[in-house]
Amino acid sequence: MSNVKVKRYFPIVIVVIIILYSVFTIDYSSVSDISFNMIKxxxxxxxxxDWSFVYDGSGEDLISLLLLTICIAFLGTVLATILAIPLTLISAHNLWKSNIIVSKIGKFVCNVLRAFPELVYAIIFVKMVGPGPFAGVLAIGVHQIGMLGKLYTEEMEAMDEGLVESMTAVGANFWQTMFYTRFPQVMPTYMSLSLNHFEIAVRSAATLGLVGAGGIGAPMIFAIQSRAWDKVGIILFGIIITVFVIDTFTGYLRKKLQ
Known part of the structure; x- marks a missing residue:
């Protein structure tokens, strides 16, 4: 009975220890620098x-940069969606029953690609291809290849194999079962996952400009550094509205795909 209690409460004790360690190891010295006037x-x-920043026709206003941010997120997600499918064909163990090492390699690639956040990829690609939106597209695309590859693989492995076995029994080959049975079953879910990650990509693209990867992030960090809080306020307001609209639209599309 005591062993059962130990097993039950052991995870809770570990979590409490981690929380306490985090609380007592953080440096709180900077709290003394906070003042009421600064907060005010x-x-x-x-x-x-600053409503004058919404649109001025210069191409460096809020609307123009938000549209650029959406484009970066969209192209990155499209790139990831296309390239995640062949990676899924390598990673799904039910497609490689006779050679499981192939699926293990595919899953390892997915884990490596999604291990680093978009911001790290953005720094790398800014150095490789130069600052600008293209670096942002590559950063989002590469990271989401790993994310979508993992999710696509899980859906492929969880699908009903009954129809595949039926087609195989009447002489269908691998690609026939793939295009006429597997993909029709999983494609609605794949599209829903891609739409969900497009929402995530918009949020990520809004910060990639902090390291020179295009979008709304660059003027936001410049405004913060210069303490132009009225400009920061309109940028944050624009990001909130943009994310809300995209979430609503993609949520509607996901319901249609179910």
């Missing part, structure tokens, strides 16, 4: 946004 200045600027 920041909040006052955020809630009095």
């Amino acid at each position: 200045s920041v909040m006052g600027g955020l809630f009095q946004p």
Whole structure:
């Protein structure tokens, strides 16, 4: 009975230890630098946004940069969706029953690609291809190849094999079962996953400009550094509205795919 209690409470004890360790090892010395006037200045600027930055026709205004951010996220997600499918064909163990090492290699590639956040990839690609939106597209695309590859693989492995076995029994080959049975079953879910990750990519693309990968991030970091809180406020307001609209639209599409 005591062993049962130990097994039950052991995970809770571990979590509590981790929380306590995190709380007591963080340096709180910078808290003393916070002042009421600083908070008042920041909040006052955020809630009095600079509406003149919304659109001025220069191509460096809020609307233009938000559209650029959406384009970066969209192209990155399209790239990831296309390249994640062949990676799925390598990673799914039910497609390689006679040679499981292939699926293990595919899953290892997925794990490596998704191990690093988009911001790290953005820094790397900015150095490789130069600053700009293309680096942002590559950063989002490479990261999401790993993310979508993992999710696609799980769906492929969880699908009903009954129809595949029926087609195989009447003489269908691998590609016939793939295009007439497997893909029709999983494709609606794949599209729903891609739409969900497009939402995530928009949020990520909004920060990639911090390291020179295009989008709304660059003017936001410049505004923060110069303490132009009214400009920061309108940028954050624009990001919130954009994410809300995209979430609503993609949520509607996902319901249609179910």
